[in-house]
Amino acid sequence: MMLKIKCPKCNTEGSFSLVESSYHGLYRCWKCRAPFTIKIENNELKSCEPLSQEEFDKQQEMKALRDKFKRHN
Numbered sequence: 001m002m003l004k005i006k007c008p009k010c011n012t013e014g015s016f017s018l019v020e021s022s023y024h025g026l027y028r029c030w031k032c033r034a035p036f037t038i039k040i041e042n043n044e045l046k047s048c049e050p051l052s053q054e055e056f057d058k059q060q061e062m063k064a065l066r067d068k069f070k071r072h073n
C-alpha cells in the first residue's frame with residue numbers, strides 16, 4: 001500500500017510504498033532531500049525523526065552491506 005508522509009521540514013507530502021504493515025527505516029523527502037528515520041505501525045506513521053546526512057549515509061551503507069551479504073548467501 002501507499003502511505004502519505006508529510007515532511008516535517010518543508011511540509012511536502014510524499015508517498016511511501018509499504019510492503020508490510022510496519023516499517024522502521026529510512027525515508028528521504030523527494031523535495032528538500034532531508035533524510036528521516038520513520039517508524040510505521042499498522043499502516044500508521046508513528047514517528048519521523050530527522051537524520052543527519054552522515055547518519056543517513058551510514059545507514060545506507062549498512063543496508064547495502066546487508067543486501068550484499070544476502071545476495072552471496
Ligand SMILES: [Zn+2]
Pocket residue numbers: 007008009010011012029030031032033034
Ligand atoms: Zn521536505
